[in-house]
Structure formats: structure tokens, C-alpha cells
Amino acid sequence: PGNLHPNASNIDALSQHFPLCMSHLHSTLRANAHLKHFGRLQYGLFLKGLGLSLEDALLFWRRSFRNMTDEKFDKEYRYNVRHSYGDVGGDANRRGRGYTPYSCQKLLTEALPGTGQNHGCPYRTFSPDNLVALLQNTGISDREVLKGVREDVGKQRYHIACNRVFDFTHKKEIKKVKDEGLWSASELDTILHPNTYFKRSFMLKH
Ligand code: SF4
Known part of the structure; x- marks a missing residue:
């Protein structure tokens, strides 16, 4: 790594x-x-x-x-x-x-950002259409994933939408560490913290 x-x-x-x-x-x-x-x-x-x-x-x-x-x-x-x-x-x-x-929990429960502010969790703070546009800007165009994200945020399952995007953008790497038994199941648990997201992504891609 x-x-x-x-x-x-x-x-x-x-x-x-x-x-x-x-x-x-x-x-x-x-x-x-x-x-x-x-x-x-x-x-x-x-x-x-x-x-x-x-x-x-x-x-x-x-x-x-x-x-x-x-x-x-x-x-x-x-x-x-x-x-x-x-x-x-x-x-x-x-x-x-x-x-x-x-943590995600904190970011998902704090007051919503006002005009000109950009903090918080975009899965919650953006309208579904703007969220999809933001994801497309980061290179995610898969229709199934974007549809799943819309469903998740419609049910206010914001961090599930985020994990869905993670799983999609790291699909190959996750399959590899699973197939080769390199990571335990707990190392692939649902992400609940932005720093966990980063760390897991960095480790999977290096
Ligand atoms: Fe939202 Fe994902 Fe950030 Fe957590 S890591 S606050 S779910 S965007």
C-alpha cells in the first residue's frame, strides 16, 4: 500500500x-x-x-x-x-x-447551509436533481447508480446513497480484496465517517 x-x-x-x-x-x-x-x-x-x-x-x-x-x-x-x-x-x-x-451523523443533523454556504452532506442538502448533476460532474453517469441514489435520498437514507456511490466507484478493488480474502467483512462495513471514506478509498486504490 x-x-x-x-x-x-x-x-x-x-x-x-x-x-x-x-x-x-x-x-x-x-x-x-x-x-x-x-x-x-x-x-x-x-x-x-x-x-x-x-x-x-x-x-x-x-x-x-x-x-x-x-x-x-x-x-x-x-x-x-x-x-x-x-x-x-x-x-x-x-x-x-x-x-x-x-462524523456523517453530525453532518446529517446540523442546520442546513444558507445561501452561499457549502457545508453539510450534499446527499441531504442538495435537491435530487442538483445532487445527480453534482455526481455526474465527478464522473458518475451510471443510470442504475443514479436511480438508486434518488431512491435512497427520497427515503432520507443519505449515507446509504453515499455508500452506494463508494461501492460503485471502487467496485473492482472491493471485488479483489473480497475474492482474495485480504479484507475482513468489518473492514467493508457501511461508512459512517468522511475520514473512513477517504481512508478506505485510499487503501483500496493503492
Ligand atoms: Fe454525507 Fe458521505 Fe460525507 Fe457522510 S461521507 S457526510 S454520507 S457525503
């Missing part, structure tokens, strides 16, 4: 393994050179969960806000990144550790 060393320069490459909630935030960040507060929090903690160091996180965000001066970044954004890593502020409990990456 390949070694996973996330740094400020390889997030674009790693983003092929991101679940839709995070690939949507990543492409929004690339398109707008900005993300709103809750999007930064959700995405930043996910990247932290990948193992991105505080130094690399600061570099990643500084470069991603490419239209911003250093002064503005230092004044308005640097502190929040450090805070999420527990480098500054917070109670004694969080000092040195900061905040934990959000």
Missing part, C-alpha cells in the same frame, strides 16, 4: 478519494479562492483527520485564499486554523488537541 503523507501541496491529488461532502468543499474552495466559516471548519477538520499538520494546514489555507493579502489572512483566518488544532484558545480539555473531525 502507498504511504499517505498529506501536505500543503498534494491535497488536489488526494481529493480523488474524498467523499462528496469534502470534494464539493474542495472544488468550491478552488473555484472561489474562499470558503465560508462552517465550510472551513468542516473541511479543515477533515484534512486534520487525514493527518495534515498544523504547519501544512496554515500553508494550505494561505495559498488557497489566493486573492487575499498576507495581512488579511493573518488577521482573520490564521487564528481559527490554529484554534481547530488546539494550538491556541479553547478550554483545557481541547488544548493541544483541538477539535475532532465531524
Whole structure:
């Protein structure tokens, strides 16, 4: 298996393994050179969960806000990144550790994003038509899969839709590890955390 060393320069490459909630935030960040507060929090903690160091996180965000001066970044954004890593502020409990990456459960129950916000789980926050368009943008055109996704989200089984997409996009690799008995059944359990999605995808493809 390949070694996973996330740094400020390889997030674009790693983003092929991101679940839709995070690939949507990543492409929004690339398109707008900005993300709103809750999007930064959700995405930043996910990247932290990948193992991105505080130094690399600061570099990643500084470069991603490419239209911003250093002064503005230092004044308005640097502190929040450090805070999420527990480098500054917070109670004694969080000092040195900061905040934990959000689970699907959390993302699926928080308040819906407002206009211009992009956080949350797209399987829940997007209308079915926009969701299908978003999936098609990521290269998923299989009619059966898209039909299944529509049925899942119609029944509010959002994480099942996400797992359906994972199973489809990793079909070959999953068959291989099953056929060769390389992975136990529990290693292929339903995904309930964006960081699990990433890790499983990365391991299957490397
Ligand atoms: Fe992200 Fe979980 Fe929603 Fe999948 S089900 S898009 S991992 S929040």
C-alpha cells in the first residue's frame, strides 16, 4: 500500500478519494479562492483527520485564499486554523488537541447551509436533481447508480446513497480484496465517517 503523507501541496491529488461532502468543499474552495466559516471548519477538520499538520494546514489555507493579502489572512483566518488544532484558545480539555473531525451523523443533523454556504452532506442538502448533476460532474453517469441514489435520498437514507456511490466507484478493488480474502467483512462495513471514506478509498486504490 502507498504511504499517505498529506501536505500543503498534494491535497488536489488526494481529493480523488474524498467523499462528496469534502470534494464539493474542495472544488468550491478552488473555484472561489474562499470558503465560508462552517465550510472551513468542516473541511479543515477533515484534512486534520487525514493527518495534515498544523504547519501544512496554515500553508494550505494561505495559498488557497489566493486573492487575499498576507495581512488579511493573518488577521482573520490564521487564528481559527490554529484554534481547530488546539494550538491556541479553547478550554483545557481541547488544548493541544483541538477539535475532532465531524462524523456523517453530525453532518446529517446540523442546520442546513444558507445561501452561499457549502457545508453539510450534499446527499441531504442538495435537491435530487442538483445532487445527480453534482455526481455526474465527478464522473458518475451510471443510470442504475443514479436511480438508486434518488431512491435512497427520497427515503432520507443519505449515507446509504453515499455508500452506494463508494461501492460503485471502487467496485473492482472491493471485488479483489473480497475474492482474495485480504479484507475482513468489518473492514467493508457501511461508512459512517468522511475520514473512513477517504481512508478506505485510499487503501483500496493503492
Ligand atoms: Fe460525507 Fe457522510 Fe454525507 Fe458521505 S454520507 S457525503 S461521507 S457526510
